[in-house]
Amino acid sequence: MSIVRGRLTQEESRAAALDAARDLLIEAGPQAVTLKAVAARIGRTHANLLHHFGTAAGLQGALARMIAERVTLEIGRAVELARQGQADPREIVDRTFDAFAREGAGALAAWMMLSGNRDALNPVLDAIHGLVDQLREGHEDRPIRAVTLWLVLAALGDSLLGAPMAEALGLERGTARELATRQLLAETGLGAI
Incomplete structure (x- = not known):
């Protein structure tokens, strides 16, 4: 489980989310790549990921x-x-x-x-x-x-x-x-x- 701590730039936060999404994809399959699961993986909020990706489809597209x-x-x-x-x-x-x-x-x-x-x-x-x-x-x-x-x-x-x-x-x-x-x-x- 990769928890990201501290203040990150927008770019660093987005990169950490994408790395966590990729890890979830490989570990548990594509259905596991949700905003909630990625947020939990990196210790951020669902709202934080919505800010970066807009929707789950936006996260999947970025991934x-x-x-x-x-x-x-x-x-x-x-x-x-x-x-x-x-x-x-x-x-x-x-x-x-x-x-x-x-x-x-x-x-x-x-x-x-x-x-x-x-x-x-x-x-x-x-x-x-x-x-x-x-x-x-x-x-x-x-x-x-x-x-x-x-x-x-x-x-x-x-x-x-x-x-x-x-x-x-x-x-x-x-x-x-x-x-x-x-x-x-x-x-x-x-x-x-």
Whole structure:
């Protein structure tokens, strides 16, 4: 439990709330990310969080934006390192799958879609679109958009159903990542992404 003490700037208070929201998301799932729960986690009031985010949907949207920015930054770094021959393309797959699983982006995206809060996904979609635009610069001949589509969909599906599906099929848990890595190499040609 992370209690924030003392007087914080608005920016620090907002950041502490988002970190607590992310922790709740990972620990207990998206339904646990409420203004009341986040306020309790950081020792603030519900009114304080209303001031920063306006509504629970505002908090969820800000959380989605934060996760999307962190995730796309990490994936972008992995792609650039792979292009320079300094990283295995598997790192791209692992960072993408981890973003949706360990970072909570998969559960958050699914919950937003199922609860009808699709607008809150815009920061995630915008961040991915921005990353694709950045990665395409100077590499317009490569299938970056298509690869991004299937990789994100595979990572999202794996974050939601990967463990039980692999178990039901008698496969190792990392099988989806292995398949995604093979597909990435086949689509892009030995790290030429």
